[in-house]
Amino acid sequence: xxxxxxxxxxxxxxxxxxxxxxxxxxxxxxxxxxxxxxxxxxxxxxxxxxxxxxxxxxxxxxxxxxxxxxxxxxxxxxxxxxxxxxxxxxxxxxxxxxxxxxxxxxxxxxxxxxxxxxxxxxxxxxxxxxxxxxxxxxxxxxxxxxxxxxxxxxxxxxxxxxxxxxxxxxxxxxxxxxxxxxxxxxxxxxxxxxxxxxxxxxxxxxxxxxxxxxxxxxxxxxxxxxxxxxxxxxxxxxxxxxxxxxxxxxxxxxxxxxxxxxxxxxxxxxxxxxxxxxxxxxxxxxxxxxxxxxxxxxxxxxxxxxxxxxxxxxxxxxxxxxxxxxxxxxxxxxxxxxxxxxxxxxxxxxxxxxxxxxxxxxxxxxxxxxxxxxxxxxxxxxxxxxxxxxxxxxxxxxxxxxxxxxxxxxxxxxxxxxxxxxxxxxxxxxxxxxxxxxxxxxxxxxxxxxxxxxxxxxxxxxxxxxxxxxxxxxxxxxxxxxxxxxxxxxxxxxxxxxxxx
Amino acid sequence: xxxxxxxxxxxxxxxxxxxxxxxxxxxxxxxxxxxxxxxxxxxxxxxxxxxxxxxxxxxxxxxxxxxxxxxxxxxxxxxxxxxxxxxxxxxxxxxxxxxxxxxxxxxxxxxxxxxxxxxxxxxxxxxxxxxxxxxxxxxxxxxxx
Numbered sequence: 001x002x003x004x005x006x007x008x009x010x011x012x013x014x015x016x017x018x019x020x021x022x023x024x025x026x027x028x029x030x031x032x033x034x035x036x037x038x039x040x041x042x043x044x045x046x047x048x049x050x051x052x053x054x055x056x057x058x059x060x061x062x063x064x065x066x067x068x069x070x071x072x073x074x075x076x077x078x079x080x081x082x083x084x085x086x087x088x089x090x091x092x093x094x095x096x097x098x099x100x101x102x103x104x105x106x107x108x109x110x111x112x113x114x115x116x117x118x119x120x121x122x123x124x125x126x127x128x129x130x131x132x133x134x135x136x137x138x139x140x141x142x143x144x145x146x147x148x149x150x151x152x153x154x155x156x157x158x159x160x161x162x163x164x165x166x167x168x169x170x171x172x173x174x175x176x177x178x179x180x181x182x183x184x185x186x187x188x189x190x191x192x193x194x195x196x197x198x199x200x201x202x203x204x205x206x207x208x209x210x211x212x213x214x215x216x217x218x219x220x221x222x223x224x225x226x227x228x229x230x231x232x233x234x235x236x237x238x239x240x241x242x243x244x245x246x247x248x249x250x251x252x253x254x255x256x257x258x259x260x261x262x263x264x265x266x267x268x269x270x271x272x273x274x275x276x277x278x279x280x281x282x283x284x285x286x287x288x289x290x291x292x293x294x295x296x297x298x299x300x301x302x303x304x305x306x307x308x309x310x311x312x313x314x315x316x317x318x319x320x321x322x323x324x325x326x327x328x329x330x331x332x333x334x335x336x337x338x339x340x341x342x343x344x345x346x347x348x349x350x351x352x353x354x355x356x357x358x359x360x361x362x363x364x365x366x367x368x369x370x371x372x373x374x375x376x377x378x379x380x381x382x383x384x385x386x387x388x389x390x391x392x393x394x395x396x397x398x399x400x401x402x403x404x405x406x407x408x409x410x411x412x413x414x415x416x417x418x419x420x421x422x423x424x425x426x427x428x429x430x431x432x433x434x435x436x437x438x439x440x441x442x443x444x445x446x447x448x449x450x451x452x453x454x455x456x457x458x459x460x461x462x463x464x465x466x467x468x469x470x471x472x473x474x475x476x477x478x479x480x481x482x483x484x485x486x487x488x489x490x491x492x493x494x495x496x497x498x499x500x501x
Numbered sequence: 502x503x504x505x506x507x508x509x510x511x512x513x514x515x516x517x518x519x520x521x522x523x524x525x526x527x528x529x530x531x532x533x534x535x536x537x538x539x540x541x542x543x544x545x546x547x548x549x550x551x552x553x554x555x556x557x558x559x560x561x562x563x564x565x566x567x568x569x570x571x572x573x574x575x576x577x578x579x580x581x582x583x584x585x586x587x588x589x590x591x592x593x594x595x596x597x598x599x600x601x602x603x604x605x606x607x608x609x610x611x612x613x614x615x616x617x618x619x620x621x622x623x624x625x626x627x628x629x630x631x632x633x634x635x636x637x638x639x640x641x642x643x644x645x646x
């Protein structure tokens with residue numbers, strides 16, 4: 001019954017004109033961002049956050065806008081995967097495997113509709129999953145003390161590089177970089193400054209939005225200049241759009257299975273949407289009797305990764321909202337948004353600010369229908385966006401990032417810092433060091449240190465306190481396994497490369 | 502080799518971090534852990550990882566050739582100049598120049614890049630100033646008096 005009361009509260013907020021129009025704007029913007037190659041959910045949301053502040057939205061509205069962009073980008077990512085064989089964003093990588101071959105066979109329209117519908121199935125069911133699972137997890141999180149939180153952050157860091165990373169040392173060094181940056185500035189418990197090198201600009205610490213926009217958006221500019229827009233390939237012609245009912249019905253179980261796999265991958269810390277679509281595709285392939293058709297335009301190969309990555313996107317919101325630990329790059333960006341709005345995610349959020357959580361969930365339920373309309377009947381409009389040349393798009397991204405950060409602080413120092421993070425991001429990308437752990441380190445470093453120090457205050461400096469409850473011991477073990485297991489699993493989980501590349 | 506170089510840089514960085522943490526003076530009334538110990542733990546972990554990178558480096562990535570490196574460096578300079586000029590020269594001129602320059606670096610066509618600069622500068626100004634209500638100055642302050 002509580003659930004219905006909460007939902008009623010949520011829909012009360014979602015169905016106001018402002019919230020609804022923000023959601024629709026977010027969905028449209030998101031689909032565009034997703035469709036554009038080189039702009040994905042994480043960097044798209046990152047460059048929009050500073051601008052969202054200038055609109056002076058309240059917490060719920062800002063979160064609704066940005067999460068709609070996030071969902072929209074997850075839907076839109078498939079468009080260029082299918083038409084150009086270039087993933088619109090990383091999670092849409094797996095969709096190129098069968099989506100592009102299907103389009104080359106002259107069934108581009110069918111592939112777009114089928115993947116749009118499976119995106120809807122994945123995202124909608126995942127939102128329901130979020131609705132059911134989040135309150136339960138929030139209740140568990142109520143028993144978390146500082147020792148448990150410390151172990152939880154450790155778990156997030158250990159698993160983040162996780163299965164996706166190729167080298168555990170590199171993921172760990174990325175975390176350390178982030179944690180180190182997070183310590184710059186005034187230490188809240190003693191009031192002394194640390195690691196500022198005497199620079200006044202650094203007394204407040206490094207603003208995580210500056211770091212995020214630098215690492216995501218500015219890095220992308222350098223990467224693009226390096227590749228000189230080679231990717232502007234000539235795509236497949238799109239014929240008339242009809243609804244391939246036979247294909248949709250034939251893949252209904254595929255979609256459901258992929259949703260479950262994707263959602264689970266999303267909820268687990270450090271996995272995220274890319275892994276969700278990867279696991280969904282691989283499990284569907286291993287279940288199929290005839291495997292040879294995969295990679296040549298199999299409808300299951302189109303439906304599975306899209307349902308999987310959209311479900312994972314919804315799933316990744318669960319740990320972000322209930323524990324304050326994001327499971328992916330984009331949810332890390334959303335966490336940054338919440339923290340800037342002075343909202344601390346976690347169990348208290350569900351009790352003290354139910355309107356934020358339930359307003360968001362209700363809006364997402366509605367947003368999925370908006371996205372279904374945008375991505376099935378109106379998909380042709382969005383395919384036009386692919387014709388925007390990179391030489392126009394990338395400068396635009398750069399300017400928007402600059403103005404966004406400039407409007408936040410009005411200081412050229414932050415802009416320079418942002419450029420610095422862009423250079424760092426480029427170097428990291430070259431050396432195959434993941435950037436998301438750096439961001440997560442910057443975001444959570446402060447919390448992690450505070451938890452550790454509180455735990456030490458409570459125990460009067462006794463380190464065994466960190467292993468004092470079953471929950472924390474479990475988290476420590478999970479963290480250890482999460483860090484070590486990928487070393488052994490790696491040979492099994494080799495990512496297949498997209499065809500034609 | 503790249504991994505070894507970056508690993509060495511990080512080793513030095515971790516050591517610097519460690520040393521500068523030892524310089525922090527714990528106040529008399531500090532909590533049991535104090536402001537130093539967490540930095541110690543992190544720099545220790547960083548040290549282990551960066552030494553691992555030196556001992557067990559991955560294959561070298563494909564670094565861009567000299568021509569591309571010059572391009573990337575030009576882009577960096579353009580961005581830095583843009584950051585400095587926003588305040589003094591107003592929005593329109595620096596934005597048009599910077600986006601035209603970036604556009605030229607991606608696709609070297611004078612016509613296309615100048616069009617990009619012009620369109621981006623004018624349209625973004627309209628959106629930011631009138632759509633979002635940011636306080637941007639279109640022209641240099643000294644011209645506006």
